[in-house]
Amino acid sequence: MTIIIHSKDIYLKILMKKIAVTAALLFTILSQAQRYPKDFVSPLTISISLSANYGELRKNHFHSGLDMKTQQRSGLSVLAAQEGYISRINISAYGYGKAIYIDHPNGYTTVYGHLSELKGAIEERARKEQYKNKNYSVDFYLKPGEIPVKKGEVIALSGNTGGSGGPHLHFEVRDTQTEEILNPFLFGYDVNDHIKPMLRGSWIYPIKGTVNGSASKVVASEGGNYTVSGEVGFGVKAYDQQGGSQNLNGIYFIKIFVNDNLLSTFQADKHSFSETRYINASVDYPELIAHNNWIYRTYLLPGNTLQMYEQKVNRGIVKVEAGKTYKVKIEVGDYAGNVTTRSFTMNGVAYKNPDEDGKSKIENDKLVVNFKSPYIFKQDGLFINFEKDSFYEDFIFNYKKMGNNEYQVHKSSVPIHKKYEMIITPDWSNLDKSKADKYVIIRESNFGPLKKEYLDTSYESGTYKANPKDFGKFYLALDESVPSISCPMLSKSKKIGNKLVFKIKDTGSGINTYDVFIDGKWILAEYEYKQNSLFISNLEKEGIRAGKHQVEVIVTDKVNNKKIYTSDFEKL
Ligand SMILES: [Zn+2]
Structure with missing residues (x-):
C-alpha cells in the first residue's frame, strides 16, 4: 500500500515538474513575442496585403x-503608426x-518609403531644405x-x-x-496566413x-538515402505565400534537426545594415550568379556572422563519422506557424582528403586570400586593396591581364563583403590623354x-580610382556621350498649364546632376529615373505666375559631360 502511495507521489511530483517546465517554456515563448509593443497601428487604412515581407532575399x-x-x-x-516626431526626411530619386x-x-x-507626397509641415520642411541646397535629393x-x-495622423x-x-x-x-x-511581424503586423511555406528544393552540400x-551538392529528396x-551542410530553396496574395515572399525560419537534435536555426527577426550584405554568404552565391537560383545555406561560411542564424552547433555543419546514420529533418516555417518539412537519411563513410594527394598544391602562396586578413594585389598598373x-x-586569387x-x-561568383579600393595607373598608348x-x-x-556597370571613377594625377563591390572584368572606357534633354510639351506648344515635364537621359556613365532654372531662379523639380522624367507638377506652387517665362535645364553625367536646354514658354 505504502509503495503504491509512494509511487503515486513520484508520479505527482513528475507531473508537477512537467507542468512547471511547460509553463516556463510557454512563458519564455510568450515573453519573447511580448517584448515588442503591439500598439502600433497600420500605416494604411486598407487591410494589409503584402507584396514582400521582412527578410526576403534580394540582390545584395x-x-x-x-x-x-x-x-x-x-x-x-499614409498614417503614423504611433505618436512621435519626424526624425529624418530622406528624398532621393533612388x-x-x-x-x-x-x-x-x-x-x-x-520608416515609410516610396511616398508620392509628404503632408503639411513635413512637406514644408523638406521643401525648405531642397531650396536651401538647390537639390531635389536631401537627407x-x-x-x-x-x-x-x-x-x-x-x-x-x-x-x-x-x-x-x-x-x-x-x-x-x-x-x-x-x-x-x-x-x-513582431509588432503585430503579421497577416492572416494558413498556407504552408513552399519547399522548392533541398540539397546536401559537401x-x-x-x-x-561527389564533391558537388546533391539534391536531397523526401525519404532519400x-x-x-x-563535413556536410544543407541548402534550402523555399518561399512563403500568404492568403489573398500571389506573391512569393520570404520564409521566417529554417530549422535543421539531425537525429532529433537542433543543429541550426535561421530566423528572420532582426539585422543591422552592416550585416545585410551577409546575404551573399547566406545563400549559395555562385548558384545565384550563374543560374539566378536562390538557395539558403543552413550553415555558416567561416566569415558569416549574420545574427539571423540564431542557433548553430558547429556552424550548422555535420562532421560525419564512418558507420553512423544521420536522420535529417528540415523544417521551413512562416511567422503564422505553418511548417513544411523534409526528412532524409545520410549514411557516414570515411573521408579521404584529396589535398593529401598533393593534387591541389598551391604554386604561389601570395595568391592565397585569408578571409580575415587585409589583402593587397599589385600588377600591370592595377592596384587593389581589400580591408x-x-x-x-x-580562396586563391585569380588574376589575368586581358x-x-x-x-x-x-571571378564574379565570389562575393565580397566590403567595397574595395581599385587604382588603375593606365598605359596611355591607346588612350586619348587630352580626354583623360x-x-x-x-x-x-x-x-x-555582359551588363556594363559604370563605376563612380575619379581621375587624379594620372590614375583612376573606383570602389567596386564585386569581382569581374574591369577596363577603362571613354564616356563622351552628352545627356539628352527634351520637352515634348514645349515642342508642341509654348503655351502650357500648371505642369512642366522634361525627358532626360544618359547612355554612358549616368545622370549626376539635374537643375531647372526659370527666369534665372533655381526651381525644385522632381526626377523620376524610371520614366526618364524631370518635372514640376505645380508651377504655381513654385512661384511661377501666368505670363511669359524663360526656362533653362542643365543636366550633367558622372564625368561632367554637360547638356543645356533653353526655351521660352507662356504659363496660361
Ligand atoms: Zn520594400
Missing part, C-alpha cells in the same frame, strides 16, 4: 521591411524615394519636438518613388538606439567531404548578359 540585401500593396495606385493616405522616419517614445523608429535629421505627430501619400517596381508602401520598424531593423561520392563523408573581413572564406588597361579580377577626365572604370560580370 535582405528586404528590410514590409511592402504593403496599395491597390496598384499612388495617393493612399532607393526609398521620398521617405519619412518617425521616432517613437517606445524606443522604436518607423537630413530633425530635432525632437520640431514636427511632432499623433498616432494615426496622415503624414504622406503612398507612391512609387525611388527604386520601386510599382506603387506600394515600404514600411520598416527599427530600434531607434541601435538602428537595427526588426521584423514588423563542405570538405563528399555526397554519394545518401552516402556522405567528411580585413572582406570575404566569407579563404589587354591594355583591361583585367580579369578573380572622361574615362570611366567599367565592370562586367563573368555570367549572364
Whole structure:
C-alpha cells in the first residue's frame, strides 16, 4: 500500500515538474513575442496585403521591411503608426524615394518609403531644405519636438518613388538606439496566413567531404538515402505565400534537426545594415550568379556572422563519422506557424582528403586570400586593396591581364563583403590623354548578359580610382556621350498649364546632376529615373505666375559631360 502511495507521489511530483517546465517554456515563448509593443497601428487604412515581407532575399540585401500593396495606385493616405516626431526626411530619386522616419517614445523608429507626397509641415520642411541646397535629393535629421505627430495622423501619400517596381508602401520598424531593423511581424503586423511555406528544393552540400561520392551538392529528396563523408551542410530553396496574395515572399525560419537534435536555426527577426550584405554568404552565391537560383545555406561560411542564424552547433555543419546514420529533418516555417518539412537519411563513410594527394598544391602562396586578413594585389598598373573581413572564406586569387588597361579580377561568383579600393595607373598608348577626365572604370560580370556597370571613377594625377563591390572584368572606357534633354510639351506648344515635364537621359556613365532654372531662379523639380522624367507638377506652387517665362535645364553625367536646354514658354 505504502509503495503504491509512494509511487503515486513520484508520479505527482513528475507531473508537477512537467507542468512547471511547460509553463516556463510557454512563458519564455510568450515573453519573447511580448517584448515588442503591439500598439502600433497600420500605416494604411486598407487591410494589409503584402507584396514582400521582412527578410526576403534580394540582390545584395535582405528586404528590410514590409511592402504593403496599395491597390496598384499612388495617393493612399499614409498614417503614423504611433505618436512621435519626424526624425529624418530622406528624398532621393533612388532607393526609398521620398521617405519619412518617425521616432517613437517606445524606443522604436518607423520608416515609410516610396511616398508620392509628404503632408503639411513635413512637406514644408523638406521643401525648405531642397531650396536651401538647390537639390531635389536631401537627407537630413530633425530635432525632437520640431514636427511632432499623433498616432494615426496622415503624414504622406503612398507612391512609387525611388527604386520601386510599382506603387506600394515600404514600411520598416527599427530600434531607434541601435538602428537595427526588426521584423514588423513582431509588432503585430503579421497577416492572416494558413498556407504552408513552399519547399522548392533541398540539397546536401559537401563542405570538405563528399555526397554519394561527389564533391558537388546533391539534391536531397523526401525519404532519400545518401552516402556522405567528411563535413556536410544543407541548402534550402523555399518561399512563403500568404492568403489573398500571389506573391512569393520570404520564409521566417529554417530549422535543421539531425537525429532529433537542433543543429541550426535561421530566423528572420532582426539585422543591422552592416550585416545585410551577409546575404551573399547566406545563400549559395555562385548558384545565384550563374543560374539566378536562390538557395539558403543552413550553415555558416567561416566569415558569416549574420545574427539571423540564431542557433548553430558547429556552424550548422555535420562532421560525419564512418558507420553512423544521420536522420535529417528540415523544417521551413512562416511567422503564422505553418511548417513544411523534409526528412532524409545520410549514411557516414570515411573521408579521404584529396589535398593529401598533393593534387591541389598551391604554386604561389601570395595568391592565397585569408578571409580575415587585409589583402593587397599589385600588377600591370592595377592596384587593389581589400580591408580585413572582406570575404566569407579563404580562396586563391585569380588574376589575368586581358589587354591594355583591361583585367580579369578573380571571378564574379565570389562575393565580397566590403567595397574595395581599385587604382588603375593606365598605359596611355591607346588612350586619348587630352580626354583623360572622361574615362570611366567599367565592370562586367563573368555570367549572364555582359551588363556594363559604370563605376563612380575619379581621375587624379594620372590614375583612376573606383570602389567596386564585386569581382569581374574591369577596363577603362571613354564616356563622351552628352545627356539628352527634351520637352515634348514645349515642342508642341509654348503655351502650357500648371505642369512642366522634361525627358532626360544618359547612355554612358549616368545622370549626376539635374537643375531647372526659370527666369534665372533655381526651381525644385522632381526626377523620376524610371520614366526618364524631370518635372514640376505645380508651377504655381513654385512661384511661377501666368505670363511669359524663360526656362533653362542643365543636366550633367558622372564625368561632367554637360547638356543645356533653353526655351521660352507662356504659363496660361
Ligand atoms: Zn520594400
